[in-house]
Amino acid sequence: NRVEFETVEFLFTWNQMSSKQIDTLLDLWAMTLIKHNDAPPFANHKDMFAAIDVTPLGNVPWQSFTMSYSGIKPQDNVPPWMTAQYNVWYRDPLELVCNMLTNPDFDGEIEFSPHHDYTTDNKRYWKNLMSGDWAWNQADLIAQNQDTHGSTFVLLIMGSDKTIVSVTTGHTEYHTLYLSISNIFNSVRHAHHNGIILLSSVLRVLLSRERDT
Numbered sequence: 001n002r003v004e005f006e007t008v009e010f011l012f013t014w015n016q017m018s019s020k021q022i023d024t025l026l027d028l029w030a031m032t033l034i035k036h037n038d039a040p041p042f043a044n045h046k047d048m049f050a051a052i053d054v055t056p057l058g059n060v061p062w063q064s065f066t067m068s069y070s071g072i073k074p075q076d077n078v079p080p081w082m083t084a085q086y087n088v089w090y091r092d093p094l095e096l097v098c099n100m101l102t103n104p105d106f107d108g109e110i111e112f113s114p115h116h117d118y119t120t121d122n123k124r125y126w127k128n129l130m131s132g133d134w135a136w137n138q139a140d141l142i143a144q145n146q147d148t149h150g151s152t153f154v155l156l157i158m159g160s161d162k163t164i165v166s167v168t169t170g171h172t173e174y175h176t177l178y179l180s181i182s183n184i185f186n187s188v189r190h191a192h193h194n195g196i197i198l199l200s201s202v203l204r205v206l207l208s209r210e211r212d213t
Helices: 003-014 019-036 047-053 093-101 133-142 187-192
Strands: 064-067 085-090 156-165 172-181 197-205
Touching: 003 047, 019 047, 064 187, 093 172
Parallel strands: none
Antiparallel strands: 064 085, 085 197, 156 172, 172 197
């Protein structure tokens, strides 16, 4: 339900609370609801994580593969990261983009064709990416091919981030990759959580600074 979703999003995505802190918060929350014969949406962090695991993410399932360094290694004192294996989790970017283009939450705040905007005194102004000359020129290139008539120009916007979580996770480093599209308004990208979505993540357990160099 809505409360469960908002709770998970705040604790797991935005605040990135540790398991112990989640348990403490849920215990305090439960204490305030006893007199109402009610309970919080989750009993503890395990209950919340179980709900996350069974929740479909926009009908785009997570997939994974393992990768490792394959370059030249020194003969002595090989850094651990050169021999380690890393799990990469990802979702199909094509399906994610299709979901964003058909998201009803973006109705009235998404553009499918480039355009030029002018003030009342005929002065041009720029606001979103689709109002720029570059997007206009890309649409002209698409139109040159008869097989792509009726198609729309969609620019993929991607950005990476790194987060180190040291509480209850064994000092784990998360390398995340986020995805958005040019067609939604800038204001939507800042206001709507689904305007920027998680595409992939690599988990890396950090060692000591002396060894992991």
